[in-house]
Structure formats: C-alpha cells, structure tokens
Amino acid sequence: MLEQLPSPNMSGPILVIDDEPYILRSLSYLLQREGYTVETAVNGAEGLQRVRSLRPPLVFLDIMMPHMNGYEVCEQVKQDPSLEETYVIMLSAKGQQIDRERGLLGGADEYMTKPFSPREVAQRVRTILAERAASRTA
C-alpha cells in the first residue's frame, strides 16, 4: 500500500487519454485508489473535447492515438487561455530523446515514458496537485 498523504485536492477529475484499454484501466485504478476522481478518453479527438468540458487540473496524454495524436491535442490545449491551469503529462512508449523534445516543445509540462511505475506516477500526481493547491491559496 502506498503511503497515506493528505487528501487530494478536489478541484476536478484527472483525465487519462489513451487508446490502450489496459493503460486506462491501470491508471484509473491507481488514481481512484489514491482517492482521485478519474475520467478517461480513448482517442485524441474525444480527449480534447473532454479537456474542454471537464477543465481537469491534470491530464495524462498518450501520443500515438487514432483521430488526432497527442502532440496535436497538447497544442490545442496550450493555445486555449482558459485551459492555462491544466497540467499536461505526456505518457508515451516513444522513448527517444527526439520524441521527448518534441512533446515538451509542443507545450507539455512533463514527459513520462512507458513502462512507468505506478508508485512514481502516484507520487508525481500528489506533488503536482499539492503545488497547484499551494499556489492557489498563496
């Protein structure tokens, strides 16, 4: 069991966008068990739509997906001023340095490669959301 930490910030659900059902399943389970609300989308176009309607504080975004890839989704999100609070973590099996650079250039806040460790992901999510809560109250 992961260490218990202060209850998560409840400013909205975490959105996971990926076309791999098992990734959706594992991330959803992990985050729900950590006490977050999780929403999912199975392709880029649907993902972008859900980002706009849900305005989540944090998005996990896969790159290689049908109907609009992750780079495009990220660009669209970062171009929208009303979504500036949204933290985007690109999560991809494309592990080369050039892919990472391209993701960050496209405006992603963070780039994680698959396979990932759920423990580390949970840790990052907590840190990010805590920082955001701190900056909001400040």
Next chain:
Amino acid sequence: MRLSAQVLTERLHFFWNGPEDLPRNLKLEWRFVAVRWLGIACLAPSLPLAHLPFDRLAAAYLVLIVATVYNAGLQHLMPRRPQWLANGYISTLGDALLDIAMVIVGGGFDSPFYFILFTVTLAAAMRYGYGPSLGVALLYVSADGIGYLAAQQPVGAPFVVRSLLLPLTTVLAGYLREQAQQAEAALQERLRQSNTLNEVTGMLGASLELDAVLRAAVAATAQLFGSDTAVLQASSGLDGHAVTLPAPIFSSGDGHSPTERALESLCSRYAHRAQIARTTDDELISIEYLSTGHQAVVLELALPTRQLSLATIAVAVPAGAAISLDSDILDSFVERITLAVENASLYRTLADRSQDLQRAYSDLATAHQELLSVDEMKTNFLANVSHELRTPLTSIRSFSELLLAYEDDPEVQKEFLRIISTESERLTRLVNDVLDISRIEAGHMDWKMDSIGVSELLSDLGRTFAPLITLADLTFDVQLDEDLSRVYGDRDRLHQVIANLLNNAMKFTRRGGTIVLRGERLDGEIRISVTDTGIGVASADQERIFEKFQQVGDTLTDKPRGTGLGLAICRDIVEHHQGRLWVDSTPGLGSTFSVALPSENSELLRAA
C-alpha cells in the same frame, strides 16, 4: 484590223522561230532558212538590175528556183527528220553548191559578189566547226580551180592567194572558235562545280548529329563527282569512345552492290593503314582501280591536330573517265567536309560527356536516396518495435506493481493477473513476429521446403478452426476443388499464413457472419482464399495493411490486439514461395484474402 495584226505577228514569229516543238539545236538552222527566203525574195526582183545578158539572167533565175526548192525541202524536213540536219553537212553543202552556182552565173570568182557570198557562207558554216567550214572552203577552191581549167587559162596569182587564204582563214577562225568554246565550257564547268560545292556543303551544315553529317558527307561526295556510288568509313574513335568496334560504314546506295562492297573494302584498307601510321605528308586524295572496272577516288578526312584520320570516303567513277574536278575545288571540298565531321564528332563527344555526367550524378543521387531510405526504414522499424514492446511491458509492470501495492482487493487481483498473462502472450507473439520478419528479410529463415498436399493442409486447418469459429457464433465453410495439385513449400509457414488469415477474419467479423476457406485451381495456379462477411478494408488501406506495424481499424471483439506484423510476415512467406497475397474487399460487406501459389509442376518453381 486588230485580228489581222495579231495573225501577222504570229506568222512572223513562226517564220523566224519555227514550230514550238522544233529541237533546240535546229533553231539556228531554221533561222538560216528564213534568211535564205529573205535572200531569194531580195534577189528575185533585183536580178534584172544587174544588166546581165539574157542567157545568164535565165540561168540566175534557174539557180533561184533551185534554191527555192532546196530551201522549201529543208524547211519541210527540219521538223520531220531532225537527225539528218543536226550535223550541218547537208545544209552547208547545199549552201556551198548554190553559192558556187550563183558565183558562176554572176560573173566568176573574180567578181566582188563572190567575196560577199563566200564570207557569208563561210561564217555560217563556222557554226558547225572545222569539218563543214573546211569542206565549204575546199569546195570553193576546187570550183575556182575547175573554172580556170574549163577556161583553159593559166592559173594566176589571185587564184593562188585565194586558194591559200581561204582554208587558212577557215582554220584560223575554227581554232579561235574552238578556244573560245573551250574557255566557256571550262567556265561553265567551274561554275557548275562551285554550285555543286556550295550545294553539297550546304547539306553538311544542316545538322550537328554525327550520323546525319556522315550521311550528308557520302551523299555530297557522290553528288560532287556525279557518281551514284560512294562509301564512307568512319574511324572507330570518331564518336569519342576509344573502342575498336567495327566502325560504321555509310553508303549512298543500299550497300549491296558489288561496287559498294569493293569501295567498302578499299575504305577499310585505307582506314587500317591510316590507323597504323599517318604522317602529315600523306596525300589525302588518291585514285585506285576497282575489280568491278570502276576507278575510285579515295578521300581521307584528316586534320593536322589529330593523329588518326576521321574518316575515309571512296567514290566510284566510270573507268577511264577523266576526273575533271579542279584541285582547289576538291581541296576546299575535303577541307569543308573534314571540318563538318570534326565538328560533329566534337559535338558528339561533348554531348556524351555531359550525358555521362548527368547519369553519374543521377546514379549518385539515387544511391544516396536509397541509402537514406534504407536507413530510415531501419530506424522506423526499430522505433516501431520499441514502441510495440513497451506497450505490453507497461501493462505487465503496472499491473504487477498494482497487485503488490493493493493486495487488499481480491476482486481485481484475478482481473489483473489475467491481463498480465494476456499481455505476456502478446509480448511473446510480438518477439516471435519480430524475429520471424527479421529472419525472413535478412535471408536467415530456415525454410523446410517439401512437396505439400494442399487438400490435406487446408482440411487440417479447417478441423482446427471449425470449433473456434463456431464458438464465436460464426458460420464456417471449407470448399476444396477435387483436383488440387501439390505445391512445393514450407508446410509450417504456409499453415501459419492461412491460420493468420483465418484469425483476422474472426477478429473482424460480427456474430452471425460467415467465413469461407476455399482451395481451387485457377490458371495453372493454386488459389487459397479466406472470405469473410466482416467490416472490410477501405480501398485506401488495402495495400497499407500489408506493411509493417500498420493496423487499420479496431477489432470488433475482445480478442487481443495483433502485433501489426502478421500480414507483413504472411506476404513475405508467400513471396518466398513465388506466390502472391492480396485482398479484395468492400467496406461493410466483407473481405477476401487470396494466396496464389504456383503448382508444383510449374516451370516457375522448377527454375527456383
């Protein structure tokens, strides 16, 4: 009035020029006839004015009557028997006899009248050259002499002077005339040659293409020499390639006449000689004799700057015919033709070089592009493999860690273990597929080629798949032709191909659909096909699905995802069997994947 004037003009024209179809050489003769008519017309009324005794006057009129008959006869004969009058002997003889008769009647050779007639007749006879005019002169002299003899008078000094002077003048005049004619003929010939030279060298300038220039050179030489046979042999290095292939021979004819063959061998002899050694002192123009009885003029096209001659031209002229070409015209011709050939040769060399360069450049560019694309393909393949491996690995790692972290939830433990197992299988399949495709494409696959019974293979597959397909609520049908021959191939690999196609059909066909496995003979091939009533493949994707890592569309069922390599491997395997694999599909209605394999006894396989 106007009409009669016109008729008069026409008559006068006919009187002076004769009929339209009169041969050209008789035009002058006809005018003499006209002049005679004028003479007769003038003399007839004026004879009485000469105060001749009656008998002489009568004789003179008699001579005039004879002259009239003679002139009318000539006029009559002229259009009908032109050949009789062409050499001038008849008319000059007739004129001379009439003159002598007139002279005798008119007062003998001493009279001044005689000199007038003599001069006019002699001058007229001069138009036929020496022969007729000398004949006329001798006729006068003999008539003069006979006159002396008949009168039994001693031969006087005037007779001697006349008799010597007359032929002498004739000879002198004839000689001068001959000289003038020769000079004019020479001038005409030179003019003709210069015209020909300009004409033929004009042909040379029409093109810079070597072949065209060489052909023009042959034609020009033949034309210049007035010959119908000329042959050119280009030296072998002419087109810029240092090769000793048989040099092309250009001929003005069809190349088959004995004269042309004789000229060709002559050319070869010269070309060979020129290849061994050519000094600048060698004559460029020589004359040889051919076995066919012709003589040949050989021109060598050589430049001081080139060690070898460019080409050799031989032209046949009739044996014994004088070669009347001026040497400076001939030299100028050879010089111009040489320059034209040299220019064309340089042009060809230049064009070849530039083409070579172009080709080399484009080869280089292609090679570079190929290297780049091979490199890119490898990189892409690796990136794809890495991506595909990471996906199941991610699942395995995530779910095993989740299992460890949240062991309190027995409900999901089973689900996670099942996922881990599925993803392990997927990983294994992927690794196997990647190994397969790498082995096939690197040529390291260990093929176990043997004679395979297609019926047995397909029946086997049918038995294996029937329960699986039925379980998925699909209808399955196996249709095999009776006379399926055997194929030569790797049984396990072909089994793998058909199994892959059947698995795909199951993945993409809705419940209640139908899958048909068919084996038939078509056009000497074995055709194995898997037809489904599934979702189909859009025509834009029908080629793409055979590429590596190109999955199209989502599977309908919860069947595990493929590796994206299955169809690529299938195609590689089928192509190794010299077969073809393709898809016919209508989206929404279904697909047919077909494998065509050469039957075992076909030529194609035996050659393999």
